[in-house]
Amino acid sequence: MNNRVNPGFKKELQKFGMSEQWNECFHCGNCTAICPLSENEVLFPRKGIRVIQMGLKDKLASYVEPWMCYYCGECSETCPRDANPGELMMTLRRYLTSVYDWTGMSRKFYTSKWWELSYILFFALLVIVLFLIYLPLRPDAYLMVNESGGVMLNHLVAGISGDQFIRIIEFGDWAMAIIVAFILVSNILNMFYKIILSNKSFKVPFYAYFTEFWRLIYNFVTQSKFSKCDDKNYWVGHMLLMTGYTTMFILVVVALPAFQTEKVVDWYNWQRLLGYYATFGILFFLTVVTIGRIRKKDIKLQYSHSTDWLFIIMLGLTTITGIVLHIFRLAGLPAATYYMYILHLAILVPMIMVEVPFSKWSHLAYRPFAIYFSRLKQVALSKQYSTGLAPAI
Numbered sequence: 001m002n003n004r005v006n007p008g009f010k011k012e013l014q015k016f017g018m019s020e021q022w023n024e025c026f027h028c029g030n031c032t033a034i035c036p037l038s039e040n041e042v043l044f045p046r047k048g049i050r051v052i053q054m055g056l057k058d059k060l061a062s063y064v065e066p067w068m069c070y071y072c073g074e075c076s077e078t079c080p081r082d083a084n085p086g087e088l089m090m091t092l093r094r095y096l097t098s099v100y101d102w103t104g105m106s107r108k109f110y111t112s113k114w115w116e117l118s119y120i121l122f123f124a125l126l127v128i129v130l131f132l133i134y135l136p137l138r139p140d141a142y143l144m145v146n147e148s149g150g151v152m153l154n155h156l157v158a159g160i161s162g163d164q165f166i167r168i169i170e171f172g173d174w175a176m177a178i179i180v181a182f183i184l185v186s187n188i189l190n191m192f193y194k195i196i197l198s199n200k201s202f203k204v205p206f207y208a209y210f211t212e213f214w215r216l217i218y219n220f221v222t223q224s225k226f227s228k229c230d231d232k233n234y235w236v237g238h239m240l241l242m243t244g245y246t247t248m249f250i251l252v253v254v255a256l257p258a259f260q261t262e263k264v265v266d267w268y269n270w271q272r273l274l275g276y277y278a279t280f281g282i283l284f285f286l287t288v289v290t291i292g293r294i295r296k297k298d299i300k301l302q303y304s305h306s307t308d309w310l311f312i313i314m315l316g317l318t319t320i321t322g323i324v325l326h327i328f329r330l331a332g333l334p335a336a337t338y339y340m341y342i343l344h345l346a347i348l349v350p351m352i353m354v355e356v357p358f359s360k361w362s363h364l365a366y367r368p369f370a371i372y373f374s375r376l377k378q379v380a381l382s383k384q385y386s387t388g389l390a391p392a393i
């Protein structure tokens with residue numbers, strides 16, 4: 001691994017939101033001692049500050065510790081120099097996301113809000129134009145109301161049947177999911193290369209890839225490390241967001257024909273109950289985080305990067321348009337339902353195209369993989385120690 005000093009590295013990190021105070025650190029070690037998630041094998045956040053101060057840019061690319069931090073803020077509250085190490089770990093997560101991303105888009109979005117806004121606008125306009133030109137509202141849309149008074153959403157488009165409409169939307173969903181998954185998986189492979197393969201000081205035993213794999217799944221599903229933070233409410237909010245979003249993703253991508261039916265089903269039907277749960281989970285988290293970021297009383301919500309706000313706004317607008325769309329359907333308003341559906345997709349599609357492969361949502365994938373890779377590294381090192389081949393790392 002190249003450990004060359006890069007004097008311009010601090011300036012580069014400032015573009016990712018690193019504040020001036022970080023350099024106030026005098027390495028007392030309080031933050032590492034108080035952090036409920038820091039362990040003997042994986043120490044942070046002080047180590048990261050040292051690496052930045054020394055300008056070790058290449059070393060940082062293989063650094064997994066920022067992903068172990070769930071930003072509970074306890075280190076920042078107790079830092080005697082107000083260096084805000086918790087926020088620094090957040091900056092490092094943004095930076096590392098751009099390091100893994102071979103397309104370069106993540107770096108552009110994190111360092112320029114105009115790039116991100118232009119990208120969002122492009123996909124929003126693409127959705128609107130595609131709908132208005134290729135899937136226009138049928139002239140007799142006002143008749144597309146079923147016996148219970150609900151709008152037959154899938155029958156609102158001129159010249160095609162309800163089944164054809166659902167297939168077109170399903171095709172779009174899968175196309176988007178495949179593109180996003182391809183970028184994300186290739187970035188995770190890049191992360192694997194930087195953390196494991198490029199480091200010649202240890203070699204992971206082949207069996208460890210299998211015996212440690214459960215940690216990846218377990219940490220993805222439970223976010224169990226997060227629950228070790230003192231503020232359990234934040235973990236609960238995070239779980240609600242994650243499960244809500246995953247539920248909605250499964251409903252609209254994997255199970256769309258069963259979810260977006262012509263008939264507006266009764267409120268106690270699984271389809272509506274799951275939809276309400278997902279909406280509640282996302283809205284709850286958004287409300288807590290938005291109020292927190294405006295009030296700035298909680299240290300972990302005091303500093304907001306432009307991408308934090310953009311994420312909240314995009315997710316909030318997607319959720320609100322989804323709710324209004326549902327109300328219009330129930331109220332039997334076909335044209336309003338149709339235009340709200342287009343608006344909903346014009347926000348949802350760019351949000352997924354930005355957030356999942358390049359920004360906030362990708363962190364949901366990087367965290368459990370970082371825990372998995374970190375564990376592989378530990379297994380490799382302990383095996384080498386036990387055989388007397390202690391590496392210099």
Ligand code: SF4
Pocket residue numbers: 024025026027028029030031032046049078079080081082083084085
């Ligand atoms: S960030 Fe603060 S608490 Fe941590 S080592 Fe530096 S001065 Fe001490």
Ligand code: SF4
Pocket residue numbers: 031034035036037038044045068069070071072073074075076085086087089
């Ligand atoms: S924010 Fe919390 S989890 Fe992150 S380094 Fe500080 S104390 Fe540890």
